[in-house]
Amino acid sequence: MRPARALIDLQALRHNYQLAREVAGARALAVIKADAYGHGAVRCAQALQEQADGFAVACIEEALQLREAGIRGPILLLEGFFEVDELALIEQHDLWCVVHALWQVEAIERSAVRKPLTVWLKLDSGMHRVGLHPADYQAAYRRLLASGKVAKIVLMSHFARADELDCPRSSEQLAVFEQARQGLVAEVSLRNSPAVLGWPGIPSDWVRPGIMLYGATPFEQAQAVAAQLQPVMTLESKIISVRELPAGEPVGYGARFVTERPTRVGVVAMGYADGYPRHAPSGTPVAIDGQRSRLIGRVSMDMLCVDLSDLPQAGLGSRVELWGKQVLASDVAACADTIPYQLFCNLRRVPRLYCEG
DSSP, rough: OOOEEEEEEEHHHHHHHHHHHHHTTSEEEEEEEHHHHHHHHHHHHHHHHHHHSSEEEEHHHHHHHHHHHHHOSSSEEOOSSSSTHHHHHHHTTTTTEEESSSHHHHHHOOOOOOSOOEEEEEEEESOOOBOOOHHHHHHHHHHHHHHHSSSEEEEOOOOSSOOOTOOOOHHHHHHEEEETTTTTOOOEEEHHHHHHHOOTTTOOOOEEEEEGGGGGHHHHHHHHTTGGOOOOOOEEEEEEEEEEEETEEESSSSGEEEEESSSEEEEESGGGTOOOOOTTOOEEEETTTEEEEEEOOOOOOOOEEEOOOOOOOTTOOOOEEESSSOOOOHHHHHHTTHHHHHHHHTOOSOOOOEEEE
């Protein structure tokens, strides 16, 4: 069988979740939307369900997949509901729901739900994506409680630039949130992964760790707490062909790389159809049998090439780590002008194998 695969370390996943909760000193919803950022939502939820305070997904389809797999803990719908008739499913499956628009408030008021809902009321504090306007926030809170359809409200917002540790925008958003919620008695959820790691002064009764669960830093620079994260996914394959080329020979489509010296070229069973970024340039790091080397030439659909010139022991069958514990996904992402989130979420065709440590 084709040797490309993704190893998912569930012990590392649990370590990262526990780190988030300890650093934040708060309850934590494990964010496992988008199939747990490509890591497999059901298996990740099963691995975390004994310790997690709850889970967060994007939409009801993702929540129902978890319920069908036997996950019984709290599940928050981060985008709320899209149609009024979803409220019946939210009630039936005991889901928590973000409310970020006035039409959703009205839908809950008019609904026929019998069991009061848990609502996370989202404020647009300055990201300007979704969330209630500050002028509408307190009225929405009062309307939801007065409706008799809501048992509990958690106040929440989302930071746009918490991954920029020297940027004042998070403090500005916090000030907007504090002003909007003045006088409201409720739990608060503000901190996502970068805020958990880098903004300890921001209050949160609940935190929402996402990318940090999977062991990738959200920051471009080194950060002390992020350095304690353990990579969860190792994307690997093997060398399937070796070429000995003289200086001056092109490698791959478009001749984007030309050998500058006699070069041993290893061909790896991995390409952009597996989710490896096509635009990763020559020089992007890889590890071959545990030794650092580099990508050379353009990534193709099913294969890519690596430099074996300084690795005389490497050859057919050598293991190649594309990212994982030796080659950090954040380093690959930086070379490819993208982010670890996208690397993980783009994974496809590659079988996932789950392990402990």
